[in-house]
Amino acid sequence: MRRARRTICGMLLAGMLNPLAGCAKRQVVKEVPSETPEERAAREERERQERLERDRAAAVKKAFEALEKRQFADARDFARMGLEANPGNDELRYVLARSLIFLGENDEGLKRVEELLKAMPEDKRFQMTLVDALRRRATKDDLNRGLKILRGMVKGDEFNEDLLSSMVVFLRLQQKESEAEKLIQKLLSRHPDSVNAYMSLSAIYFGRAQREKNPDEKRRYLAKAESVTSFVWDKLKLAKITQGKEHAPLHNNLGMIWIERGEQARALSSWKRALELDPNLLQPHLNIGAVALRYRDFATAEKHYGHVLKYEPSHPEALEAVAHALNAGAARLSDQPDKMEVKATEAIKAFQKVLQIDAKNGRAQLAIAGIYERLLSKLEPAVAEYKKYVSMMGGSSKLGRDHKVVKKISELEEQIAMEKEFGEGG
Structure with a gap:
């Protein structure tokens, strides 16, 4: 009780000695001159331009990263943004052209690549990008032009495997199969283990089998197509080489042969084996998707076609x-x-x-x-x-x-x- 009285007396005494106790101290606020509407608008515009410059600088890096990840829509958009700040950046112009081509915007993509080639006509990367765009659009004039470019490039490197393989593709698209076969033999004379060459040869025989109406001739060409693949497998066994990613296309071709013979289970097995070796090889995804769609297995169809569209957003077959x-x-x-x-x-x-x-x-x-x-x-x-x-x-x-x-x-x-x-x- 005494302690309580002392506490109360102390509080009263403190209040008497300091009558302002408990009251907040008055703060003096320094007035800041307010912006005029014009000044505010100018400041906001400066800040917007600064943000835009930062975004443009970041866009350059993001464009390359997106292209590497095959995120083509992002790569295109970032490249456009980066070019606003660096209109003469050839690498960004290349990213933009490449992205447009993969997105199916071939006309603009071709235009962009041709602009690059005007400045650097001997740049092989730009030349091959143009060839790729021409192959994708594949009009009669495009195929003639693409083949002409490749013939010019191969003069300086007669046995270049990539160039010769690309020429074979163009000849096949032009249905010049005899000329394509001769070129394959030339390719194999210098590159006897070229999977691209064997794959193209197998595809030529398979194409003939598909067009053949005579049952005996059809079987003969299918057997020839299969023998090409078997030959590669035998070579690998003799050399004690394990099948790798580069051999996946041959499994895909083998699956095509089986499906033409009406052996669907074996075809699916070959396509699945191809995807085990190379999960991003598009053709087996297309083939499995087609079979799934035929049997109304829409989930499987969307899965495989969706994978194709991830890597080729404008792939017409997958889109449809x-x-x-x-x-x-x-x-x-x-x-x-x-x-x-x-x-x-x-x-x-x-x-x-x-x-x-x-x-x-x-x-x-x-x-x-x-x-x-x-x-x-x-x-x-x-x-x-x-x-x-x-x-x-x-x-x-x-x-x-x-x-x-x-x-x-x-x-x-x-x-x-x-x-x-x-x-x-x-």
Whole structure:
């Protein structure tokens, strides 16, 4: 009790001696002159420009990293940003051109590479990038031009394996198989272990087998294609060399031979073996995806085609296959309308991307129209898309009024008119 009294007395005494105790000290605030609107705008613009310069500087490094990781859309965007600060940077211009080509934007990609070659016409990297773009676009003129460039390059390096292998590819695309065979023999005379050469030779025999209508001749060419692969395996065994990544394409070719013979299980086994040796080899992914799509195994199809698109975002076959898989997946969701609409919209976007790469792809155009008609029940957009197909094919006068799509348009237009009349009457 005494202690409590002493505490209270102490508090009262402190209050009497310091009447301002417990009151906050008054702070003097120094006034800062406020910015005028013009000054504020100027400061914000300076800060924006500083951030932009930092972003541009960082974009140079990011562009190269993205290209190395095969993230082509990012590489393209970072390269464009970096070039704003460094318009004369040839390495960035190369990254941009390469990215555009992989994204299927071949026209701009070709233009960019040609600009580089004007400044450095002997640069082999730029030359091969141009050749790659020409191979991808693959018009008659492109193939002639690409082969001409390669012939010029090989004059200075007659037995260069990469150049000769590229020439073989162009000759095969031009269906000059006899000339391609002679070139393969030349390649093997200096590079007897060239997997590219054996793969191309096997592919030539396989192509002939596919075109052959005579069953005996077909079997003969398939046997020749297989014998090329067997020859390589025998060489590896004799030399006691373990199969590696470079041998994966031969397993893929062998799978193609098996599928042509109707032995699907053995074909799948060969393709899977190819992917064990080289998980990023695209052709086995395409082949397995095609088989999966045929059997309506959409998850497997999307997995393998998706892998292709990761490395080749503009690959037309993979883009179209994924679009068809999305379309089929949407159709299976008829009991879940909301989910079906989302999936159907994804499929439409995928087919539209196909048309960006191949504007004359009738399958993709019909698929879009069919999705609007059957899955989304949007008849007017369906008619518009069917009409695009008719235009793509040369017009209704060329197709004739009995063509199924021309008749489909008439039926849908009649149905739309009836629905409008019924709706107005109701």
